[in-house]
Amino acid sequence: MMIDFDRAVSLLRENDDFIILTHANPDGDTLGGGFALLAALRKLGKRARVECGEPLPEKYRFLEIEGDEFEGGFVVSVDIADTRLLSDTVREKYGERIDLAVDHHSTNRLYAKETYLEGDSAAVCEVVYLLIKALGAVIDGEIATRLYTGCSTDTGCFRYSNVTPRTHTIAAELIEAGARHAEVNVLMFETKKPGFLKLQSLCLSGMELHFSGKVSVFRITREMLAGCSCGDEDCDAIVALSRQIEGVLVGVTFKERTDGSIKVSLRTHEGADAAKICSAFGGGGHLRAAGCQFECPFEEAKKQVLAELEKYI
């Protein structure tokens, strides 16, 4: 059931012992929003913990806050459009009993008992910020830094078309509240490991252009990642790069997962709907950024995605 803002605030205010779920392959927005919510609920005298089901990527460790231990609890998912995006262990434990979903994906599958969705928010952290403010929790530098991280990472640092005046207004308020914005951005965007630069070179030299240069195809194998001492968290920047080639309308990155399956990430410019294209393969996301997955070999997955893209290009 979809609920309004006031109902979402009430649910957070009236409950206790919060289990906050982030999605698997966690990013700055799900972690920033999850841990900011945890810190804010604690300020209101409540107990809370974040469950991701996976170790946090090195670059996001600074967001982590140790959680409280308790039995039972009120389960809140943050930034999760579909329970399939939870890690296996978290899905098994909580997938069927999520009380509240706080999300900004218009493709949210309404798996939770109650869902507060702002489909036009650039980041779920915008939504979490407004909820925390309405709850009356003081937003200190630590909370502000976490919320800022989500706003910044989900917008490519305020670059993308999902940014609204509100995104900037919230960023201004978070910096005013003590968010360590420059430090976060150096960490998120300005720190390139020599190994990552090697991965980028490899990806660029293997880049394919299709449909007169309107579609770029990047491929990342486990072997490439291992050879460059890179991990999954290094792939986001390659995914972003796929759309940055002059003339490219749709950037497609095929990443091999450890289990051999393939994660496809689409990034589009105006004129192509990433979520719609990915939905043909059971995936989803946003207008400009979406994903889906395949269990078949790379060449077959590529063939299918290019065939689907041909309808739109």
Next chain:
Amino acid sequence: MMIDFDRAVSLLRENDDFIILTHANPDGDTLGGGFALLAALRKLGKRARVECGEPLPEKYRFLEIEGDEFEGGFVVSVDIADTRLLSDTVREKYGERIDLAVDHHSTNRLYAKETYLEGDSAAVCEVVYLLIKALGAVIDGEIATRLYTGCSTDTGCFRYSNVTPRTHTIAAELIEAGARHAEVNVLMFETKKPGFLKLQSLCLSGMELHFSGKVSVFRITREMLAGCSCGDEDCDAIVALSRQIEGVLVGVTFKERTDGSIKVSLRTHEGADAAKICSAFGGGGHLRAAGCQFECPFEEAKKQVLAELEKYI
């Protein structure tokens, strides 16, 4: 003479026939601020033109507005710390008769009759925005797009430590006023020519690390630029990259100019003052971004800069 905000507004309100000067090697901030000011002054029934003295780089052409022709005029410089930064033709014509300097470089040499300086503004476009608002000119989408371009480009799209809450508040107001923010950012940050990616690879393979990896040195020759079909405007992203290597505190880029002289661009993280380091060689700029030049060969220039850096590292 330094003047206050109200005096700057009065000078713009009470004069007519404005000659607006931008610096040589113009960037998004000097051009965005200059042309936004031109458009705003026209809305107030005044005549104005922008003089740069050089053709605009391709990527900034969308900012250009044809100027009015008139004799004499009130000369305003925008984003110019020193008349040495003017193109030769502009300096000869106007260098000695600049009526008003609007600037955000704390190193401004007070060469103008009157100077309105906001040293803690991330972009001169922040200052121009406030002046235009105070003048009462309606800020339409065209003016907003130009001002947004300056705010965005001078902050690496809101990434750098020069960003303040005010920068974000102004960005929010500009987007509200119709700034084509996403389009500007795609053009400024998200469009990489295949030739540029080649230049980047070349620069990375020639990168040197000094002082235990705390200083990166990049070199760009005319031959490299020609071989990659790149121009001077492509070098900014290499300069930005110089500071993005993990562990690097100071990134130094040595660019060969067409006349054989060398332009040095410094980018620093917290702990090193770029303007101070460059001032040892007669240069200047900001805390995190500054420049200077040399007339000697590259190896000699590098030796001098590294010797200076040794004092701080």
